[in-house]
Amino acid sequence: MTIDCPKCNHEHEPTGLHEEDSGEWECGVCEFKFIVLVEYDPCYSSSCVTHEWGEWGWKHGLAENTEGRWCGFCGAYELR
Ligand SMILES: [Zn+2]
Numbered sequence: 001m002t003i004d005c006p007k008c009n010h011e012h013e014p015t016g017l018h019e020e021d022s023g024e025w026e027c028g029v030c031e032f033k034f035i036v037l038v039e040y041d042p043c044y045s046s047s048c049v050t051h052e053w054g055e056w057g058w059k060h061g062l063a064e065n066t067e068g069r070w071c072g073f074c075g076a077y078e079l080r
């Protein structure tokens, strides 16, 4: 994600700090001044209070001889 100048579309690297990134910026190329609003897309994840664990078993992607079990509802897993 970059901060683009609304005038010339020059891409500026955000600092990653909310206070630094939001507010007035000046384009490094055309010196156009613009306002930056930092917006966040909310991201939600959910899982069970008590998982419904299935049988212990192997699953592709796990190291050999590693057993795990998966929750039938939310897909959480734990390794034995
Ligand atoms: Zn510009």
Ligand SMILES: [Zn+2]
Pocket (backbone or CB within 6 Å): 047, 048, 050, 051, 052, 071, 072, 073, 074, 075, 076
């Ligand atoms: Zn679960």
